Amino acid sequence: MRKLSSAWSGFWFSPEPTSTLAIFRIVFAALTFFWTLSLLPDLWAFFAPDGVEPPHPIDLAHGDWGVLNLVDTRAVVLALFIVLLVGSLALLVGFRTRLASIVVFVGIVSFMQRTPSIFNAGDVLIRACAFFLMFAPAGDALSLDRLRRNRDSFWEFPSRAPWALRLIQVQVSVLYVASVWEKLHGAAWRNGTAVSLSLGLQDFQRFAAPGFIVHSLVISTVLTYLTLAVELMVGLLVWNRAARPLVLALGASMHLSIDAGLRVGFFSEAVLTAYLAFLSPAAATACVTALRRQRSRFARARWRLSPAGEHTAVDVEACSGDV
């Protein structure tokens, strides 16, 4: 029992550097910003009272509480849109990060509860990540909040309990295992036609896949079983440190393919962003350090630009050397 308790505490609470969380926050905030922007062309059609979906009154018994379920006049819709955009930017730069994460969550839930008919699984993942991020110390590194509090140690990553980040990891794992479970109940996934049927949906296509892929039973069967295998591997083996890079690379390849072929909105982007939660703190710190070095090189190269705006041979040499 003590061993179990110790393992539980270690997994959820053992402090680790916040570099992973900082990277996740920045990328997630950028994703949220573009997610919000994608609503702009149809703001009235989807969310105004005279739009395509009737308003849903607040129903606390079922958990509905969104701002737009309370009042959805055009002014409120526009205000919420702007607030969500600003909240995303604040989250991106880590300004009043906790408040920004709450604003982002409230905004996303409000839009999704107002018009549930337009959102897909990717949006659900974004909403779940926004929920978890509210509880994370997301502004403790690489943020304006950090800069204001500890200017001298801006590039340090204080250790914190990673339980909120772990919940995002669990969510990713559950997504895949549940998805495979649901798919195994379908004949098309068992007989190997599922990928062909999905790629052949004209109304769903982004860039049409070549006919020899879509119409070949052999290729479809291989891709269908490969999809199931990759999903199962990501769902289970992502917890294995050694297998993690490989399974995440396989998962990323699969999602980029889906994104190229089908109009799935932000689904692939949301999943790939959630993958960042699995980046080890050491790797995340190394990424930040590498980016910082690149920035230093760039700044040095710019500083050495000749008055005519051309690099000298010495400058180019300096750019290629280590800083």
Added chain:
Amino acid sequence: MRRSISDAVHARVGNVRPLVITAFIVVVLASIAVSNMPDGRAYSAAYSVAEPLLVATGLDQRWRIFAPNPRSEILYLEARVVRADGSVSTWRPPTSNPLIGSYRDSHWRKFVEHAVLQPDGRFGYGWPYLWRTIALYVARLEGQHGSRPVSVTLIRRTATEIPPGKGPPYLTPFHSTPYYTLALTGARG
């Protein structure tokens, strides 16, 4: 590496309200588990209890991505608008370029699935409560120019994919099925 006092304090989160956080984690994990339970009586019973929490926290989820089967029907929505002067026009949901516009289109695509499918159909995600508001929306939109709309008919335009290895052809012919008509009287649009 220099660490501030607040960093050191925060690093000891294991000692700060661990029971509360543990309880929170357990509730969240249980909620996610309920949301992903296989269909059945146990799921219905557990979901009815967990639903308010799941919806309120945004953790309500069902990962049926192209599952249990991807749909094999290609679906388009059209709205036929008949005007007071007898003229007829057709409205279709907007589409954009595949690169950037596809993020916008995905919302309309999802909407069309809910708007044209029958609730008891094979794919089961038809939401008939949308029909009237779509028709009203189209009437308002189309009423901004030309003669006053007097009726809007929603039309489901579908074709079915032939499974791989059994074609060509790879698609049945498209057919159109009117499934809802809203007669408009009185005020313009």
